[in-house]
Amino acid sequence: MSVITVNSEHQYDVVIGNDWQSELVSTLSGYARVAIVFSETQKESIPKISLDSEVHYFPMPDGEAAKSTQTIAKMWDWMGAAGFTRSDVVVGIGGGTVTDVAGFLSATWMRGIDWIAVPTTLAGMVDASVGGKTGINSEYGKNLIGAFHSPKKVIIDSSWLKTLPTRDIAAGLAEVIKSGFIADSSILEIMMNFEIDRDRDNSNLLDQLIEKSVSVKAKVVNTDFKESYEREVLNYGHTLGHAVERHSNFSLRHGEAVSIGLVFAAHLSAKHCGLSESDVSLHIELLKKIGLPISYERGALPQLHALMSVDKKSRGNTLRFVGLSSPGKTQRIEGLSIEDLSAAYEKITQ
Numbered sequence: 254m255s256v257i258t259v260n261s262e263h264q265y266d267v268v269i270g271n272d273w274q275s276e277l278v279s280t281l282s283g284y285a286r287v288a289i290v291f292s293e294t295q296k297e298s299i300p301k302i303s304l305d306s307e308v309h310y311f312p313m314p315d316g317e318a319a320k321s322t323q324t325i326a327k328m329w330d331w332m333g334a335a336g337f338t339r340s341d342v343v344v345g346i347g348g349g350t351v352t353d354v355a356g357f358l359s360a361t362w363m364r365g366i367d368w369i370a371v372p373t374t375l376a377g378m379v380d381a382s383v384g385g386k387t388g389i390n391s392e393y394g395k396n397l398i399g400a401f402h403s404p405k406k407v408i409i410d411s412s413w414l415k416t417l418p419t420r421d422i423a424a425g426l427a428e429v430i431k432s433g434f435i436a437d438s439s440i441l442e443i444m445m446n447f448e449i450d451r452d453r454d455n456s457n458l459l460d461q462l463i464e465k466s467v468s469v470k471a472k473v474v475n476t477d478f479k480e481s482y483e484r485e486v487l488n489y490g491h492t493l494g495h496a497v498e499r500h501s502n503f504s505l506r507h508g509e510a511v512s513i514g515l516v517f518a519a520h521l522s523a524k525h526c527g528l529s530e531s532d533v534s535l536h537i538e539l540l541k542k543i544g545l546p547i548s549y550e551r552g553a554l555p556q557l558h559a560l561m562s563v564d565k566k567s568r569g570n571t572l573r574f575v576g577l578s579s580p581g582k583t584q585r586i587e588g589l590s591i592e593d594l595s596a597a598y599e600k601i602t603q
Contacts, residue, residue, distance in 0.1 A: 255464050259471045261385050261403045261478040267467050270460050273371055273410035274300070277344065280369060280406050281306060286341040288332065290355040292319060295347055295373070298416070309335050317503045319350050320389040322398070328358050342367040342405070348374035349381030349507065353396070356387030360402030367405045373413040375425025375459070376508050379432070379466035382407050384474045384487075394563045395495045401479050409467075411459045422453045423543045424508030427490075429462050430539050431515060432469040435489050438580050440465050441539065449543045486583045489575040490515035496560035497549055505546070512545035513601060520597040522576040525586050532580060551602040554595060 254270040268276055281287055286307045291299050292315045302308060311331050313319040345355025345368065352370045359368035370382035388399020414422060426444070433440030443462060452458055470487060477483035494514025498505055505513075519536040522528035540547050561572055572594075574586040 255460075257464070257467050257471050259383065259403070260475045262401070263403060265403055265406055267383055267407040267409065267471070269409045269411075269464050269467065271408070271410065273408050273413075274302070276406075276408045276410075277369065277371060278302065278304065280408070281342065281344075284340070284342045284367075286335065286337055288335070288337065288341070288343045288358075289346060290328070290343060290351060290358065291346045292316075292348070292351055299346055307335075313351065313354060317350060317390060319354050320396075322389065324354065325358060325361070325389055328354075329362065332358070332362050337362060337366070339363050339366050342369065344369045344371060345382075346371040346373060347377070348372065349377045352377055352382040353386075353388055353399075356385075356402055356404065357389055357399055360387050360400035365402060368402070370404045370407045372407070372409060374417060375414055375422055375463075376428055376506075377425075378409045378411070378463050379425060380428040380470070382409075383467055383470050385478065386480075394560065395499055397563070403478075409463060411456050411463065414456075414459060415454055419449060419453055419544070421506065423449055423545055424506035424512075426462075426543055427508035427512045427515065427540065427545055429466050430536075431487075431489050431511065432466040434515070434536070434577060434580050435486050435575075435583055436469040436472070436581055437465055440469075441535070441580065444539050444543075447543065485573070485585065486575055489577070489583065490518045492561055492572065492574050493517045493557065496557040499560050500553060500556055509546050512540045512547060513549050515540065516547045517597055517601050518574060518576065520600045521574055521586060521589075521593075522578070524593070524597065525589070526576040526578045526584055528577050528579065532577070548601045548603045554598045557598075558591065558594065 257267040284306050288309050290311045293312050294315050313324050343355050343359040345352040359366050372378045372382040385401050385403035387402050388396040391397040473484050490511050494511035497513050498510035516536055519533045523533050537547055576584050576586040
């Protein structure tokens with residue numbers, strides 16, 4: 254077991270490698286009421302937890318459909334009917350959509366109650382559950398309605414990953430690779446030798462990658478909790494990635510869309526930050542070898558540009574991208590013309 258401490262608006266631990274049920278039960282001691290939030294597809298895998306507390310189980314729709322105002326309004330009604338107060342707690346057990354909604358529910362109920370994240374997907378373990386960003390979607394974009402509200406604890410047990418399809422493991426690895434490019438090149442070295450079919454159930458190796466990726470995110474969040482400047486580095490590949498995710502009507506996994514965004518960001522970086530062509534090729538090689546997409550629809554840039562314009566990283570009419578001059582050295586790219594975007598986008602079209 255390893256423990257990574259995150260210092261944001263309060264201090265909390267990310268526990269990696271312990272049995273999630275025993276860790277959760279010990280963490281819940283002392284709460285009067287517990288709301289366990291999960292998706293419909295996971296209801297058979299959520300055990301009844303034996304506690305002295307009053308436990309309520311709140312299912313939500315699967316996938317991005319959960320991240321809606323309708324879902325959160327229904328959950329507020331459940332919380333009110335069950336009598337939840339500021340001394341109670343929310344537990345989100347699931348992927349990134351579940352922990353995003355559970356965190357937002359706890360942030361908005363009585364202006365903030367405790368919550369605990371138990372991520373069950375690789376993307377949730379290395380990204381969504383860590384950092385305190387919670388939220389739901391708007392008709393105009395992903396995660397536009399949200400709050401910064403850190404969990405009391407994050408409990409990561411990689412045994413959950415054995416039940417996931419290989420596609421979901423690969424999607425989570427996109428965030429791992431991103432962490433390697435922005436901050437920890439040892440991740441890239443591991444991924445060069447990673448074979449998805451051989452290594453997807455290697456718990457020791459996955460725990461190592463999870464620990465390295467969470468450490469990258471924790472160091473950034475410790476210095477910039479509310480994304481004033483430094484934290485934007487975590488959005489490498491995400492400006493286009495979020496737009497692609499939305500444009501595909503969420504038929505692409507978050508990590509698959511981010512994979513496309515990473516290649517796009519690498520091409521932008523080659524032109525505007527001096528990133529070497531060998532490093533651009535390394536992006537493509539690492540993502541492609543685990544089965545992630547590296548290209549997108551020709552002709553989609555106008556719609557993607559409109560979606561990027563309402564991204565949280567935009568300021569006024571200015572799009573902002575995270576770029577690389579070399580692995581581990583990030584910088585902001587601003588003021589690009591549509592011609593600049595078109596030139597980079599042309600390199601990733603099918």
